[in-house]
Amino acid sequence: MQARNPCQLFFLQKAWHAQFLRKEAHYKYDSPGSRLTHVLGKLLYEARLEEEQLRGLNQHQLNAIRWYKDFMSEADATEPGT
Secondary structure, X not given: OOOOOHHHHHHXXXXXXXXXXXXXHHHHHHOHHHHHHHHXXXXXXXXXXXXXXXXXXXXXXXXXXXXXHHHHHHHHHHOOOO
8 A cells, every 4th residue: 555645654654563563572472482492491401300390281392392402412412522
């Protein structure tokens, strides 16, 4: 849509800004789950947490945590000097 007068321009700016704020909020507040997956995976990798303690999480979450634990293990194995 192309603005033909100031009112339309204002409407377009307001709509764009609302969309920007929605995307920003989604980015800010949707990512803690992935951070938690990384933290739990790292704790599993460091043997500071047992899988038994993750009881109650769904299979998708457990798979993601295990994947990150394996990723940490592989990254550590390929790191120079280890």
